[in-house]
Amino acid sequence: MKRGCRAGLLTATVTALAVIAACTPTDPSPTPTTTSVQSPTSSDEPTQPPTSPSPTTDAEVGQQRAEALIPEYYAVVDKLAADPAKPLDGLDAVTISLERESWTHELETLREAGTTVTGATRLLAVETRSVNMDNSDPAHGVVPTVAIDVCWDVSDVAVVDSTGAIITPEDRPARGWTRHLVSNYEWASSPTDAWRVASSEDLDRAPCDAC
Amino acid sequence: MRRLLTVAVLLVIALVSAGAMTAAPAHADPTCEVHNRLTGTCRVVVTPETPDAGDPEPVSDTGPSDSGSGSTCVNDLSIWSSGGSVEPIACDSPDGYWSNAYGCYIQLMDPQPPPRPERTGKEGAVYTCTIPPPHGGMTAFWLENPPDAAAAGPSPREIAQRAVDSMDLHAIDIGMVPAPTPGKVGIVGLPVWMWAANPGPSSTGPTTASASAGGITITATARIERITWDMGDGTTVLCDGPGTPYQDKFGKDSSPDCGHTYTTSSADQPDGRFTVSATSDWVISWEGAGQTGTIRLDGLSRSVQVAIGEVQVLVQP
Numbered sequence: 001m002k003r004g005c006r007a008g009l010l011t012a013t014v015t016a017l018a019v020i021a022a023c024t025p026t027d028p029s030p031t032p033t034t035t036s037v038q039s040p041t042s043s044d045e046p047t048q049p050p051t052s053p054s055p056t057t058d059a060e061v062g063q064q065r066a067e068a069l070i071p072e073y074y075a076v077v078d079k080l081a082a083d084p085a086k087p088l089d090g091l092d093a094v095t096i097s098l099e100r101e102s103w104t105h106e107l108e109t110l111r112e113a114g115t116t117v118t119g120a121t122r123l124l125a126v127e128t129r130s131v132n133m134d135n136s137d138p139a140h141g142v143v144p145t146v147a148i149d150v151c152w153d154v155s156d157v158a159v160v161d162s163t164g165a166i167i168t169p170e171d172r173p174a175r176g177w178t179r180h181l182v183s184n185y186e187w188a189s190s191p192t193d194a195w196r197v198a199s200s201e202d203l204d205r206a207p208c209d210a211c
Numbered sequence: 212m213r214r215l216l217t218v219a220v221l222l223v224i225a226l227v228s229a230g231a232m233t234a235a236p237a238h239a240d241p242t243c244e245v246h247n248r249l250t251g252t253c254r255v256v257v258t259p260e261t262p263d264a265g266d267p268e269p270v271s272d273t274g275p276s277d278s279g280s281g282s283t284c285v286n287d288l289s290i291w292s293s294g295g296s297v298e299p300i301a302c303d304s305p306d307g308y309w310s311n312a313y314g315c316y317i318q319l320m321d322p323q324p325p326p327r328p329e330r331t332g333k334e335g336a337v338y339t340c341t342i343p344p345p346h347g348g349m350t351a352f353w354l355e356n357p358p359d360a361a362a363a364g365p366s367p368r369e370i371a372q373r374a375v376d377s378m379d380l381h382a383i384d385i386g387m388v389p390a391p392t393p394g395k396v397g398i399v400g401l402p403v404w405m406w407a408a409n410p411g412p413s414s415t416g417p418t419t420a421s422a423s424a425g426g427i428t429i430t431a432t433a434r435i436e437r438i439t440w441d442m443g444d445g446t447t448v449l450c451d452g453p454g455t456p457y458q459d460k461f462g463k464d465s466s467p468d469c470g471h472t473y474t475t476s477s478a479d480q481p482d483g484r485f486t487v488s489a490t491s492d493w494v495i496s497w498e499g500a501g502q503t504g505t506i507r508l509d510g511l512s513r514s515v516q517v518a519i520g521e522v523q524v525l526v527q528p
Contacts, residue, residue, distance in 0.1 A: 121248065140326065202244065
């Protein structure tokens with residue numbers, strides 16, 4: 001696995017700083033990465049692969065699981081967009097609520113038009129912004145939620161029509177930031193396995209630098 | 212430059228300010244909350260505002276029949292597209308219940324997504340909004356209260372009735388010769404003229420009015436189908452129109468369109484007078500919400516009393 005980007009490229013975050021497989025494409029079988037909490041340094045690259053201590057608090061469990069979900073989420077969406085034969089219920093493993101509904105309809109529309117994609121999204125930066133373990137009102141979406149900002153790059157992704165022609169819009173941004181709310185609606189019974197991306201929003205933020 | 216998705220899939224999250232829902236999505240100024248990174252199109256759109264819906268007895272022997280209530284659920288295609296017609300639609304589907312105001316099937320999103328910071332502490336929920344063909348697609352709103360179900364709203368006919376109520380329809384003023392006034396006596400065997408005096412939109416029509424409710428606007432036009440004259444002597448005269456006012460120049464001519472000839476005097480009647488009643492029969496045609504219908508309205512009646520006597524000729528032997 002490639003080393004992570006220089007820490008200096010990563011902006012300060014509210015809580016822990018997570019570097020996950022930076023500058024590498026999403027992997028169909030992503031290897032869980034270890035994360036470390038570190039302050040931005042000047043120029044020295046880590047000499048050891050970063051490792052994460054075993055989580056001891058609920059918040060640490062949530063953050064770790066939510067961060068681990070992100071590359072898997074991106075990989076699942078890429079695969080479903082690339083292969084119309086794959087059932088869309090594959091989204092159930094990585095999304096829920098609004099995120100699942102929106103991607104389901106988005107992918108259905110692509111499939112109805114015979115549109116697919118080639119290539120894979122690269123994740124250049126993953127930053128945890130907040131961890132809120134409030135589980136007081138699941139009926140209104142108040143469940144343990146981790147906000148994670150992702151800088152993604154789709155330079156290697158092409159949109160292809162049913163004839164095989166590339167129809168990637170010329171004005172499609174190659175890179176951008178998106179904030180994902182990763183939530184666990186089954187925290188009480190499944191604190192580690194039920195984390196899902198529940199919603200997303202674009203961030204008005206300058207794209208991150210490439211590694 | 213990112214562009215908004217204008218066909219098929221649209222996902223809309225409404226940021227509701229304090230207070231009730233307001234305008235329909237087509238009237239808001241949407242921005243994109245999150246794009247589909249793969250295609251560059253908008254996956255979730257944010258809208259700063261969210262949208263905003265008497266018993267006549269049928270007369271079966273003449274004129275158009277009273278029609279049904281019409282469909283309460285109507286799809287105004289202009290909500291999601293510029294232009295477009297209004298047409299009836301099923302009130303329920305697997306995607307939820309129909310909302311006239313939103314032009315889509317509404318369903319509570321389950322599970323609810325994590326609340327946005329600006330909605331923390333506010334009562335409300337996210338609802339999916341599935342748009343039927345030809346536009347298609349799905350949106351979602353955060354709303355303080357669920358949208359009204361169109362099925363629970365007034366039917367087009369009920370709304371038409373509200374328009375009719377605003378017309379203030381009333382019975383005609385009776386015009387008649389012999390005049391139904393004290394001191395005036397008609398003669399057996401002479402033509403009687405009947406007509407609607409002081410005609411106006413509310414007494415003789417036609418008249419038009421509109422009413423709106425539950426996202427439906429209905430326009431109704433009322434006209435008199437006929438006037439039924441009960442002459443008080445056991446005779447009923449049906450007149451298709453308001454009749455022709457009598458003028459002296461007509462002399463002893465019969466009315467061309469609404470008249471009668473008494474064959475008996477009113478001497479045996481209470482007060483020595485025949486009670487003459489004129490009952491208006493209205494036909495109200497309504498249209499709106501892609502539907503049309505008819506309401507029959509009768510029972511608007513007014514009465515007068517007229518004295519009819521006999522001329523006796525004395526013959527001296």
